Amino acid sequence: MSGNMTTLIRDGLWHNNVVFAQMLALCPTMAVTTSGTNGLGMGLATTAVLVVANVLVSLLRRVVSPQVRIPVFIVLIASLVTIVDMALNAWLHELYKVLGLFIALIVVNCAILGRAESFASRHPVGHAFIDGLAMGIGFTGALTLIGLIREFLGSGTLFAQASQLLGPAFAFLEMRIPGYAGALLMILPPGAFAALGFLLAGKQRLDARRAAQPDKAAVLA
């Protein structure tokens, strides 16, 4: 049992990142990351579901019997997602218009069931909460990063419509590269694969380099 919170956080953010290490939840990753804002929104919504699902599953872990374990988790997650869906539609309608189609997909986001199965159902509530949060933030970060890259190369903007998601105070994030129309391919599905592929290669290279210099890594850590 890894009781170390730092390890949990580091795993979620980097070493065991949902997208870059576990390669889970690729459907939403590919589908919504046409802009940094979309990625951020989807990531935050998923994080919310992930944290609550982890906590609920962890609470129920002693009660649940193995035969109906997965159905119970699925019912919990599906209900949570539906609640998030309705809440967004009612109170964050602009964001809902952007993410609407994908919110429902969080139900089948394998990362959530995966965390419930492999972590939350075996660990106490506190750990499950931290794990859900770390995994969610890692996922949000990955989605935002892919979204930003695609948005930058594909349409020449950064954080377009961020103010709709985060409120007018965040309008300063929105940027546009003058004179660049963008390579549309990056906005289309192949662009998502290309961006993910190059980011994965980059991560592997960083990890390999760090593994090659254990002393330096220790100092940095």
Place this chain on the structure above:
Amino acid sequence: MRLDTLKEYTFYPPLLLGCTALLASAALSWVAGATRDAIAAAEARDLRESLTQVLPAGLADNDLLADRVQIDVGATAPLTVYRARHAGKPAAAVFRVEGKGYAGPIVLLMAVDQDGQVLGVRVLKHSETPGLGDKIEIGKTDWITAFNGKSLNTGRWAVRKDGGEFDQFAGATITPRAVVQAVKGGLEIFARHQDAMLGQPQDSATMGTARAHKEGKAS
């Protein structure tokens, strides 16, 4: 442990799953009730916004959503028309038309005033080639505003290449051609069903030629 012995019984799984389902559905129904009004309001706001986009500001003072009719124009499905009124008098009709684009249908929303002049056209949905055909979107270029003020009598309804007055885009002729044809078609429908589409002044809103009924939900 007592719980572990409990888990061995056959009634345990159905009890557990049943309880979970009960709690989950109860929570869902509560949230659904809490958000119902907010969602309906937000959706109505959406539709209203898109309708007012094609209407000049201040033209309509009525609730467009509340004043709509279904008109049979000879197509497979009846056409939904939203009526804009100013001080109770018919001012304009807002309705959808469809054009056959390069890569599929182009859905347009257009507003026509009582003289048969185009007040505004916006693209609601299309799947044209990004970077080429998508210049019909107002967010990309203002090409679509070229229709403003045109009527069947005043315009040469074709793209420049075919001898008309509307520009085509470099590399794409089919898309603007389709939009021009669709808008022209919309004007022709309006010319044929003008009375029904504009409707009578509000006080004598008895529909003679058209069937009109309110629907529970906007599509």
Place this chain on the structure above:
Amino acid sequence: MKPAYDAAQPLAAPHAHAGHGVRQTMMRVQLALLPATLFGFWLYGWPAFFLWLITLAACLVFEFISLRLMGRAQIGRTLGDGSALLTGWLLALTLPPWAPWWVGVVGACIAIVVGKQVFGGLGHNVFNPAMVARVALLIAFPLPLTTWVAPLPLGSAAAPGFVEGLQITLGQLALPDAMSSATLLGHAKTELSRGLDLAQAFAGSTAPQPSWVGLRAGSLGESAAPLLLAGGLFLLATGVIRWQTPVGVLAGLAVPAAIAHALAPGHYLDAGTHLFAGALMLCAFFIATDYVTAPATGSGQLLFGLGVGLLTWVIRSLGGYPEGVAFAILLMNALTPIIDHYAKPRILGRTRSGRPIDPAPAGKET
């Protein structure tokens, strides 16, 4: 008395070699491309030459960078094998001749990095790198990739000079609207979509035949179909390629085209126009015959060629894009492993299913 070798391993047979190498093969293909390319330079002037040069140079640069990043040894030798050069050449032949420089550079990057080195370099790529780049460019930058110019042969009055040509390639000189023109296939597609039939579309000055010899807008690789055909025949004669793939492509396109044209001449182009228009000749002899991405056996190559031809016709006639060669190649590239699996040669002494054959009684066989 000891032979003059000091090998790291025992030397295995054979101790003789037919004597050709990868480099010679690539050089021969480039030689076969040369006449069509030169004709294209003459037809479209300096901008076409500059774009060609930039694309080739960019391919070499990206190959070098990729090999360096991957820590490969003997980069110089790999660069010299001519494969990156050939990829760049083929890509340049499919681009609009007056496209700006960055189209060539981005295309080279996609071709070499995404299309080839990511898969592991020469011999490991699944898709033809030049066609990957062509399709990616078309989808990413539809406008510059569909802006064609009518031929302005070098020496004619309107042709841009050296400096003007450089400015056009560097994107500093906007294309005059009057010069832009549609390719034959593009013209046919546009007119058909207007509801005109082909007889009207090709009435008078727009007859399809002149485009067969390059008197219409198009890329370098589609303006000189007869020269490409000649280059292809040269490759056939020298044994660089075999007949299965080109014959498959030509037949796969010509047969459905001829049938459809016979049934509805107003809606489907005739087989001759299909064969000589667009990049078909380039595809049949130079791209579909790419060793790495095509099947290994003769029957497999024939099947592959037929698939490419048929898909090209389907995309041209029924699809959204006027030209479908690149898409057809990529689709069939994806099928190559399956074709290879099923189109294996029969092993001597075994049936097709791999069981040993029953020995036929001698003397009874005729």
Place this chain on the structure above:
Amino acid sequence: MLAAVLSLTLLGALLGLALGIASRLLHVETPAIQAELEAILPGTNCGQCGYPGCAGAAAAIAAGTAPPTCCPPGGKAVALALADKLGLGLDPASMADAGPRLAVIAEDLCIGCCRCSKSCPTDAILGAPKQIHNVLKEACTGCAACVEHCPTEAVAMQPVPVTLPHWVMPKPLAA
């Protein structure tokens, strides 16, 4: 709304019942992979792997605590068979195989004590008391069990020399 809640609850209960019954009816004992692994191992219980006998090694391999390459006398062949049974990929060329080894008895040191022949798991050592012992090359598995039993250090393990019929062409160096 009440109907929806009730129907979902009922559905959950019914499905839960079905699952509970199914898990009882369809209960399957997991097959004993350990026995299958033990059948592949040489069965000499030589102990070179560091586990108590081949059964112990099989248990460790099945539990994943020992690699399929842990049996030195088995060499590549056994490692490949074990990996195959476990569904693991194994590149035979990548395995460091010191090659087969044989026990050799130094004649000038052997005192004929018979301890080595008693310890041999395959009866590969011949020799009567007070006589110089000899190793049967065909039967020796190279397990080295005899080495530690020899009081005079007369038994040594030597690699089996490569002979012409046993020579293997090396794999070409990667390009």
Place this chain on the structure above:
Amino acid sequence: MGLMEKCFTRAWGVHPETHKRPAADVPTRTLPVPERLYVSLSQHLGAPARPAVLVGQKVRKGDKIADPQGAVSAALHAPTSGTIVAIGEIPAPHPSGLPVLAITLASDGKDEWTDLEGCADPFALAPAEISQRVAAAGVVGLGGATFPAAVKLSLSAKAKVRTLIINGGECEPYLSCDDRLMRDAAAACVDGIRIMLHATGASTALVGIEDDKPEAIAAMREAARPYAEVCIRPVPARYPMGSEKQLILTLTGQEVPADGRPGDVGVVVHNIGTARAVHAAIRHGEPLVARLVTVNGACIEAPGNILVPIGALVEDVLAFAGGLAAPPARLIMGGPMMGLALPHARVPVVKGTSGILALAAAEVGARATEPCIRCARCVRACPIGLLPLDMARRIAAGDLSGAVRIGLKDCIACGACAYVCPAHIPLVQYFAHAKGELAAQERARLRAEATKKLAQARTARLAREAQEKAELAARRKAERAAATSATASDTGAPA
């Protein structure tokens, strides 16, 4: 073969430059017997021969010096007269440079034959008798595979073959020893063929000779004219035409089943050199003690065909051929396509040595390996219909069973694929490695099984011994008890 079949039959093989002339046109020379001869005990397919002489023993040329061992093996004879000076290890003529057991013979310079017993009318002998005499003469297949000829003769008599195919193809470049033999000794060859026909019971002999040897074809036609059962059949010059399966296919149109032998289609194949050796063994009683060897290559001063006593060192042969003009890039025993690269020249000539080639670098054409571009030239060259590029890829990735699935075991290692590969990939080395590795794995598997049996036998023995001990103890106890009770009763009876 129908028309359809003809149109869709794959073209196979390659056309390497032959380099056979001028060596083929130079008259045959004879190597004077060197001072020492090294007769390897493993110069045939099968188990090595067992020495039948002792060190110090005097022998005459043709005396048997080693007996065959096992079913597939061949006898060895003294290649000249002299004294046996050693029986020990010498470097084998093999790329590995590993040692091999050999009998070393010091020549006495007299080259004196032992008493030979010929046979005037071989056709009066029973076929089995001919096989015995061929076996006694130590004749093996001289094409390179060195399968004991007598074993093949008796096997084909049992298999009731109808056609004897004589392989005069000699498709390997550079080699011309068979060509030379047919030109010089056509009559002896044809006589050998007729004796083999008699021994196998076959009705016709087809002699396949590649059509780039017109002189040999003419000489053989002339010699075979009186005998209707011996047909000379020119075949197209194409490598590997001399491979057994290819020659059978070309001459008879029949395919040998993949796991079968030529006997399954009523055919047996012998080399033309074997026919000549059979002639000598039967007519004159001469055992196989010398053979014709082609010495060729750009580094040889005077290329040609030389009659070399078995056991002469390659060094001696090269010196006799005028020495080396330049240090060779490769020294090869056999042909360039399938021959063995020799680590040095101090290795003996064996019965299977058809050629000794000293090739210059330009002839070898070796270059650094490049990545496979899937040009599929190897697929077209493969005479068997395999996918060499795919097999090599799998072997390189360690997937040996995958390579076997797509036909590795059908590979005849002819080298045509590697010969044409523009990327210079050592395909044959991949296949040789994989075959060796698979054989080693199989040996290890058999050994593991044997080990298991031995371990079980020991466990059984221990159990039996323990039981016997227990029984013995029980019996002793019973006896003792009986004795005690007897004493007790004895003592108690009077009471």
